[in-house]
Amino acid sequence: MEECGLDIPKLQKVENIDGKWALFFEYREGKTLEEMMKVDPQNLDKYMEDFVDLQVKVHSKKAPMLSNIKDKLRRQINSIKELDASQRYELLTRLESMPRHDKLCHGDFNPSNIIVGKNGKMSIVDWAHATIGNASADAAMSYLLFALKDQKAADLYLKMFCRKSDIAVQYVQQWLPIVAAAQLTKDNELEKDFLMQWIDVMDYQ
Template structure:
């Protein structure tokens, strides 16, 4: 297989274009179970009917695990927003509509969001036992839903192609609470642009008829799961959001 060009480099993985396919190659030490889970997640999402690149093959290339998918020609929504700042509101509306379409789907065999969050919080060494207890208690008390949630929904994971929008990178997909998914999107926006984050959350709450305070109750939980990624430039903001009392609503 000729890997023609690198189109993205991420922690532990490199994404190449190869003809009309995309090949995501993982580092040698990347767990096989995580690779297979990502391919399985994406296959389950395909079955919901959402516009996403189809998984074509899971294989090994030069001793490294790889997932081969359809190549979607186009530009990311993140690039479109940078190039056309005057259309920011239009793009944001498209972003929220796409997220609500995802949340309208069910996939009963996907991993459960609450289970994933609980594992991540329990494994977090950067917070004390009391904070961990408060976060896990809050998580346990939140309503249990079974909506498809992307888990990393941001404009760089949307490709605009021939009047269609395709959502990529389903490695964090779960079934769970849509407001938790929105809290994560808000957090990801906030790490880049606080004003845009507020506009996003206001629009999401309006379109989904969700109380702002309800989404805010998820913020300490999703901040804790993001803190576990160990990105030093995010640490200060995430730790600020871990104040459980602040978001009692």
């Protein structure tokens, strides 16, 4: 990630602590963009524009050493116990039909992972889910993360992202059942019912 030229906390060291590997990163002082959106809702449009501009910048980068998002999504879908074989088949068939790109995808791009310093400079944190692949898959995940908390913000995000990236809304929506299924692997009971609503892929055919 550092080699991509993005403003992210620098990796300082890697240590084995009690048999587990730990990454130590540079500390960035500031507030998350999510906090700023909550305390200043009247400026949501401006914050969302900054958020989308930063995501589009991420998608413009290359990181060939990362695994491809389609391979990750395939593994996740195959591991989901809540879905039967027919549902997994439909999702995997849809996934295979989607174009295979090589853009940098954060994988968990939401306002809580954006640190805004006192000078207004934004830093992106939590790159544990980063892959390369289709930017629309990354956008679909961001949309779902917004929709889990605020549907109005989710709709604003999707409209703005598609306008700035010149991608059809319908194309991003085609990824929603796939990324919703992948999100189920986090085993969050509070999200399960919401995510299952997006996984009925027959509604999208």
